[in-house]
Amino acid sequence: MAEQRETPLLKETENYYYENCPGCKVDRRKAQDPNPPYIHFSFIFAVALAAALPVSSIFPFLYNMVRDFHIAKREEDVSFYAGFEGSSYMVGRTLTAVLWGVIADRYGRKPVMLISTLGIVIFNTLFGFSTNYWMAMATRFCIGALCGILGPIRAYCTEVCRREHQALGLAMVTSAWGIGLVIGPALGGYLAEPAIYYPTVFSPDSIFGRFPYLLVSLVISAIGLVVTGLCFWLPETLHNHSDHAKIQDEPHDIEDVAISTLDDDQKKESAGGTAPSWLAILKNWPYMSTLIGFCVFQLHDMAYTEIFSLWTVTPRSLGGVGLTSADVGQALAVSGVGLLLCQVLIYPTLEKYFGPIIIARVGAVLSIALLSSYPFIAKLSGVVLTVLIDLASTLKNVLAVSIQTGYFLLQNRAVTQQQRGSASG
Numbered sequence: 001m002a003e004q005r006e007t008p009l010l011k012e013t014e015n016y017y018y019e020n021c022p023g024c025k026v027d028r029r030k031a032q033d034p035n036p037p038y039i040h041f042s043f044i045f046a047v048a049l050a051a052a053l054p055v056s057s058i059f060p061f062l063y064n065m066v067r068d069f070h071i072a073k074r075e076e077d078v079s080f081y082a083g084f085e086g087s088s089y090m091v092g093r094t095l096t097a098v099l100w101g102v103i104a105d106r107y108g109r110k111p112v113m114l115i116s117t118l119g120i121v122i123f124n125t126l127f128g129f130s131t132n133y134w135m136a137m138a139t140r141f142c143i144g145a146l147c148g149i150l151g152p153i154r155a156y157c158t159e160v161c162r163r164e165h166q167a168l169g170l171a172m173v174t175s176a177w178g179i180g181l182v183i184g185p186a187l188g189g190y191l192a193e194p195a196i197y198y199p200t201v202f203s204p205d206s207i208f209g210r211f212p213y214l215l216v217s218l219v220i221s222a223i224g225l226v227v228t229g230l231c232f233w234l235p236e237t238l239h240n241h242s243d244h245a246k247i248q249d250e251p252h253d254i255e256d257v258a259i260s261t262l263d264d265d266q267k268k269e270s271a272g273g274t275a276p277s278w279l280a281i282l283k284n285w286p287y288m289s290t291l292i293g294f295c296v297f298q299l300h301d302m303a304y305t306e307i308f309s310l311w312t313v314t315p316r317s318l319g320g321v322g323l324t325s326a327d328v329g330q331a332l333a334v335s336g337v338g339l340l341l342c343q344v345l346i347y348p349t350l351e352k353y354f355g356p357i358i359i360a361r362v363g364a365v366l367s368i369a370l371l372s373s374y375p376f377i378a379k380l381s382g383v384v385l386t387v388l389i390d391l392a393s394t395l396k397n398v399l400a401v402s403i404q405t406g407y408f409l410l411q412n413r414a415v416t417q418q419q420r421g422s423a424s425g
Helices: 022-032 038-056 059-068 075-107 109-128 133-146 150-159 163-191 214-231 264-272 278-282 285-313 325-372 382-413 417-424
Strands: none
Touching: 038 109, 038 150, 038 163, 038 214, 038 285, 059 075, 059 163, 059 285, 075 109, 075 133, 075 150, 075 285, 109 133, 109 150, 109 214, 150 163, 150 382, 163 214, 163 325, 163 382, 278 285, 285 325, 285 382, 325 382
16 A cells, blocks of 8 residues: 655745844744733833824814914914914924835834934924914924824834734724824813913913913923833834845735735835835735725814814804813813723724724714714703713714724735835825
8 A cells, every 4th residue: 555645735934034133033023922012012002102192282272372372363363373383293294204104114113213202302392482373383393294103103013013913003003192192182281371270389480381381291292201212122123134035024915915916026126125116005006095095084083183172162152162171181081091992902803803994984984973963062061061072072082093093904914014114104
């Protein structure tokens, strides 16, 4: 009887690791440890939180700040100038986001994180010392221009862990970003104008009486300084050698099929470790489709984030709700707690069973219905108004961050490692 031979159906791929390559060290750790890197996730959470705090921290006091600068001739024009000051951060970020992504792909994710957090420390402090409208706009613009952290950190969190933990990693990023967008206004609401609200602690003749919005800026800058120190403990994930074909870091597409859409030139660039071809990225339809949807949603979400705070503090005679800055801070603080619990405990399980696309679609539909109820909520008053504002704000932020997490997952899985920073930027 002939001897039977057993032939394996799949040939195992041999891994090659380079001793002095930081990316290979991370890959080796992932191969040896199947558990989620909770320590790295916690550092990523802190970095994303510090980057998000300056974005929306000015919204509760933006109206009062612009009014104190006396640039608007009529009270009705204050919101007009406030819109420009609030958007100056996003203008700076828009102009430099892609550049920071390219730098992250070429020199590493860690240097970009360090520069961004240091930029927050320096220019956010200067913002607190603003003496006129144009200085406030200029410092906000510089914060945004130097804050190229969101794209690289999204790429980083998918590279520092195994594929099965990527949903959790991106959920940490988006939850930290979402919490920062709601805790930032809470800090702004509680800490703005301390000489008025806390006269027993802060004298009107002190520096906080002269610069009523300095305390908020100093607290956020102190958080940024601590996070800058944490960045030094983060391992770099970018490979610094050219032989990437031997490293198991293959791209994953929108639903595990997008790699078939990558042309030969893009695959060769990824394998060779060279700079990503913009033509190859633009021809990657799974990535471009998620990018278009993400841009549309972000336009909606940032408009909501800025308008919500202005709407809640604007007097009822001008179409607002008439809440105090402290009330807005309370609503956003409640939203932050709910957001953290949902993203860390609920979203990874939902993503496992339904996938990011279904979650994003359902979240978008529910957001439309929720926003349609806001005009009716504004007609209420007293405790009922406060409770419904808290609930609506929490639900809206949970839906928004769930949609963002889904888009981040789809984008990072649609490109290779050498393209993630640029594509995310």
